[in-house]
Amino acid sequence: MSLLTVHGLEKRFGKSQVLAGVGFTLNPGEVLALLGPSGSGKTTLLRILAGLEVPDAGWVRLGKQTLVGPGIFLPPENRGIGFVFQEPALFPHLRVVDNVAFGLKGRDRRRKAEEALAALGLTAFRNRRPDQLSGGQAQRVALARALAPKPRILLLDEPFTSLDAGLREGIRSEVRAAIRAQKIAALLVTHDQEEALAFADRLAVLHRGRLVQIGTPEEVYHRPRTPFVASFLGHTNLLKGEAHGDHAETALGRLKIVPRARGPVWLSLRPEHLALAAHGVPGKVVDRAFKGHDVTLWVRTAAGELRVQADYRTRAKPGDAVRLVPREPAVVLEGEA
Amino acid sequence: MLALPLLHLAATAADGSPPNALFGEANLRLLVHTLALAGGVLAGALTLAAPLAWLVTRTDLPARRLATLVGLLPLAVPGYLTAYALLALAGPASPLGVRLPRLEGYPGAWLALVLYTYPYLFLALRAGFARLDPALEEAARMLGHRPGSIFLRVVLPGLFPAIAGGGLLVVLHVFADFGVVSLMRYPTYSYAIYRELAGAYDTAAAAWLAMGLLTLVAPVLWLEARLGGPSSVHPSHRNPPRVRLGRARGLAQTLFLLVFAAGPGLPLVALLAWAGQARSALGPVAGALLRALEASLPATGLALLLALPLAYLGVRYRAGLERIAYLGFSIPPLVFGLAVATASLRFAPWLYQSVPLLVLAYAAYFLPEAVAPLKAGLARIPTRLEEASRTLGRGPLETGLRVLLPLLKPSLQTALVLVFLSGLKELPLTLLLAPPGFDTLALEVFTRAEEAQFAAAAPYALALFLAGGGMAGVLFLLEGKKR
Structure with missing residues (x-):
């Protein structure tokens, strides 16, 4: 009760x-x-x-x-x-x-x-x-x-x-x-x-x-x-994509998604769910902010400018070429894309 | 309470045919006299009040609080007392031993009224100077303006609402004044109304004249509303820089000394001098004081009781209800008294010339003096406190008694002193409404001074002066405690 x-x-x-x-x-x-x-x-x-x-x-x-x-x-x-x-x-x-x-x-x-x-x-x-x-x-x-x-x-x-x-x-x-x-x-x-x-x-x-x-x-x-919820509570990257069940085709390539969906969708990918890697989507660092416990990078990619929460040891600085990989599935949001 | 008597007064005027003289030369002379006196007094009061207000708010004048008190003291001395003093000092039997030029007519009325009314402008300008955002003057300076240009283009426009507000009070007081013009034998509307009543017992003629005076009030109110421009947006809360007076300091202090000598000092000297010659015993003075208290004390209580809900509604719900009370204040007291008298004769003859009616009239007429401080006090109490009290299980009535009333105490004290003081020195309403033989201090002073019995009037005037000064002192102490 x-x-x-x-x-x-x-x-x-x-x-x-x-x-x-x-x-x-x-x-x-x-x-x-x-x-x-x-x-x-x-x-x-x-x-x-x-x-x-x-x-x-x-x-x-x-x-x-x-x-x-x-x-x-x-x-x-x-x-x-x-x-x-x-x-x-x-x-x-x-x-x-x-x-x-x-x-x-x-x-x-x-x-x-x-x-x-x-x-x-x-x-x-x-x-x-x-x-x-x-x-x-x-x-x-x-x-x-x-x-x-x-x-x-x-x-x-x-x-x-x-x-x-x-x-x-x-x-x-x-x-x-x-x-x-x-x-x-x-x-x-x-x-x-x-x-x-x-x-x-x-x-x-x-x-x-x-x-x-x-x-x-x-x-x-x-x-x-x-x-709205995705961007109001913490920071996020919003992407458009075409969903096919458990994955979607986006400008960042094929991404795993939750929950399952079909058709055009909006996806949310948190900055801490993106990581710098040796392979993955290519991009160029445009800005960098040192936060103490970590580093925030803004990376220009084919999907637009993405916010990335990088490790505090990262050396990447504006102008550097980097590659990004998602660490978690993107979240499907309500509403037509 | 305000509208009914006035409506009836208008009806009375409509019943009787307008006196022949109404549109004639005599009436025109009254109009010219009234306007000339109002304009002259306004100019004089402004000339006197502006430098004083500037000195106490914007310079390093020593003892500024004391200087402020000096500037406000005449408020406690009714105009007819100053007029009495001017006449008593200049008369052939002047206690000063020197023969001063006798002030009568326009010059006499002008001087007495300037000395009596300038504190209203002083008060408004002092608040106006304090409200002026010093950041505006600094901004003007950074934009390349010189001090003279800043005064004309920034300071003066900023003071307009204060000048309009204070000026309104001065003009309304001149319209309303009846004691000073009567003693100085300078016929204005108020004076003529009194003559019609006291001399000819012609109510209809008096009612017509009263209507004429009321039509003068309306454009003044309209003008004040137009001039009261917008106040500063996003004011900064810094104190303005103070001008160093340097060698001019002595000059400034002399100015205040002169104002003190002319304002409350002059009447005091005259009173003390004449009181020495008076043979009147203490008994009659005490009797007159008691009668004044008998009317003004209950009136004070009633006015506070009425003012509380009005102020609360006005502040919390912005209904503009309290403006009704202000409207009453712009009606000259003689007109209001006449209206109450005729209405009571018509509808409640058993009330006519009774103390309860006098108390009612006082309370209605002085209501604004109680509403204004209560409104200011309430505006300073955050609504949150009332809401907190409600969520803690206290109903509206309990919230009023346990939260609002204790917090309003200083405002209530101020309202109490203001209304009580006004009642104590009140003359025109008392003259028209008091029962026969109910001679208050004010009546004793006025009737004797009118017959040039200066010595006989002195003890009563002295008592009035001391009572007024005492109350003003109490008010001053209360003000100091608030800060």
Whole structure:
């Protein structure tokens, strides 16, 4: 039984269709990342789940309770959903501990707030005012505040983007631990693909208000469904080809493909799935970027300019003649070529 | 609350036939007087306010906060008090011992009104200078312009909205002013309306004159809306460089000293001098103060209560609802008072000349002074905080009480002081609407000064002056704490 069910959500702002029939489910204990370029509708979707926005059509169910649907609207304060905003949004007139206690009711609210602070290692800051916290501390307090009332679902709207890289990794693992400890599910909106790949159990890619693909990070990365997903999640080379079952004829010659297909197709070949070799398709290096752990080369071939992830020891430089071989089958994408 | 009395006033005017004089020479003279005074005061106030605003925002003038306070202090001193002081100092029995030329008519009204209204332009220009993006001036300089050309082509156009906004307030105040022109015997529309009412009890004639004054307000509002141009796009948030005054520093300080001497200093000297001669006991003054409080305190509470939802809707939903409140402010108080009086006589005679009606009129009329700071305060509170509160299980009402209200505290304090101060020194509404014998400090000062009983007016005026100055001081301290 899934914890959260979202079906057919539609939302328009004036003339622009922000969400066009979005549906998915979220399981208990799961972290789902919503990934998409800016303006794809990620934040709107999250705000609809929280009750901060009302959809034009569709419904959302949490367990057996309908949060929003035809003729039904449960206000945000009655949903039991936690929300962490992009900016911490701490109440400036309240101390850290009072911020965390804000969503708690009953006589033991103070004790619960202290527990929530302790769980994130924030006890030392309990008496500070929000303007006396650093960005990372403030965001952790916001997380503690959202977790304290023990929500059934935690919604995270790009909460890590304003933090620097080191801090981001730390707070990410804290979120993971907290989600596991409270046995709740989380939905994370991000436009950072690395964050989505590393943090989520599953990821959903939104494009122009539609959910174009949902699956485990490995599935979505290695088997992208559309040219958009293939090029948005990591880098890729798109090729045209004529498919004949398990292989296709392309400008790079005969390539193995997955899944089986027939007729004209678009193929995706990741840069790390191409290698320099003594034999193979001839090409000429046009540019080179040293990345530390490896080297990216742009190679002009009969199939156009291809991006190749080469070994860090490679000596190839612009102007050199090289040969390329594919190391994995190319992925067949949806849509006519 | 605003529209009903005015509609009724228009109906009253339509009922009675227009007085013969309406389109005659006398009316034309009123029109010329009103416009001449408004234009002259605007020019004078601008000449005074612009250098002061520039000095406190763009130069290394020492003690700039104190200088700002000096520039704003006249706001707390009602115009009729300045007029009273000018008359009292120049009269034959002047306590100064020297015979000053008696200021009356246009020069007297002009001087009193310039000294009273220039702070509005000072305030607007100070904000205008602060809002001017220094990067624009630097860009103009890099494009080869000299300082003079930069001032004309970049700074001045950038200040236009401020000049238009502040100028609007000055002109509206001149239109609305009635205390100063009455004391200085310079007949303008407001003065004539009062004469018709107080002298001839001719409501219809007064209503016709009020309509005439209202038709003057409309083009001024239109002009202000046209001049309030676009503000800077993508402003940089750096502080502008300050001009080193060098030897001119002493000159600048002298200017502020002079302004202080003329603004609040002059009335204070006159008051203290005359108060010495007064035989009035403390009792009547305390009574007048209590009556002023009895009307202005509840009015302040009511105005805040009304302003909160208006400001909230205006900021969060951009419905422009709060503009209705501003519209009220552009109606001269004498016209508004007349409208409320005639409407209450017609629809609710039991309310006529009662304290509750006076409180209602105060609250409606001073609503903008409460809405403006609340709006500014609300605009600074991110919507996120309200949303965070909702997702933490607090409903709209609880969110308002536990998140918005505490954060709005400084704005509420400012609004409270502004409205209370306005109510305390209010004259025309009180004159028309107060119950017989309900003499507030303002009424005591005005009626005695009108009869040239300067000594008798002094204790009341002193009390008013001190109360106003005290409230202005409180406001100043609040402003300082916010930063």
